[in-house]
Amino acid sequence: MFDLTGKCALITGASGGIGGEIAKSLHAAGATVGLSGTREAPLQELAATLGDRAHVLPCNLSDADAVNALPKQAAEAMGAVDILVNNAGITRDNLFMRMSEDEWNAVLEVNLTATFRLCKGVLRGMMKSRWGRIVNISSVVGATGNPGQGNYAAAKAGMVGMSKSLAYEVASRGITVNSVAPGFIETAMTDKLNDDQKSAILQQIPAGRMGTSEEIAAAVLYLASPEAGYVTGSTLHVNGGMAML
């Protein structure tokens, strides 16, 4: 099940905890992977761990020209882009009343606009091959909101609306577009929380624990697989029951 042999997948934010795990999981299923991220060193490290079928494609997602060039670079390196995972994201948290235009724009640019640009860039090849999988990593806060994250929540909710619209347009060409919305996941970001903050969060999660990067990667692997060909425009919530949507 979930055999991706012969498929080529481009993953953004592959230098991070969740992105790296997504790359590992698609690679383990047989896919060739293009690892994108801002920092090259961790990408090289990951590529070395994976061995064959791994390409490093550094890209700064706040640079429009670099983003527009990435799908082509990925296709040249791997031969095609059959699977696109838009996982990269940044936060610039602030109370709404204090949020600057710069904080708003930076988050929208990287989390939403770069996703739009990359989707657009890979569609041509997917249309021609009559097969494609786009998986956009949203967030539970895109559905529930979160104080201090007006910009981030807007971008993540925007991603879902964009995915659904695109899913409509390309469904007849064998291309699916879905979102995965993680809840609280153990990453470098959540490691920084203190015990009080962690226990407050855990009280809101019926599963009583944070999720793991592997559990997000498993959801992405499913949506990227041939078996998920009839699933499109959906959002798979992976949040331990924190928000049942």
Added chain:
Amino acid sequence: MSDIADRVRKIVVEHLGVEEEKVVESASFIDDLGADSLDTVELVMAFEEEFGIEIPDDAAETIQSFGDAVKFIKEAA
């Protein structure tokens, strides 16, 4: 008929699965040949490849009929 028109017609016939006789100069891809809007995007992609040209999005929007396509490609190629 020019070589360009023949090549364009072949692409249209293959992509839209229509009879060759229907692909006349005034034939609109959407109104006469049953294309949907995404088909017109794919046709433009196919023209770009066949003729080794680049058709920008704003120009692509003006290519609505078989005649439009042949005219544009003749000028661009």
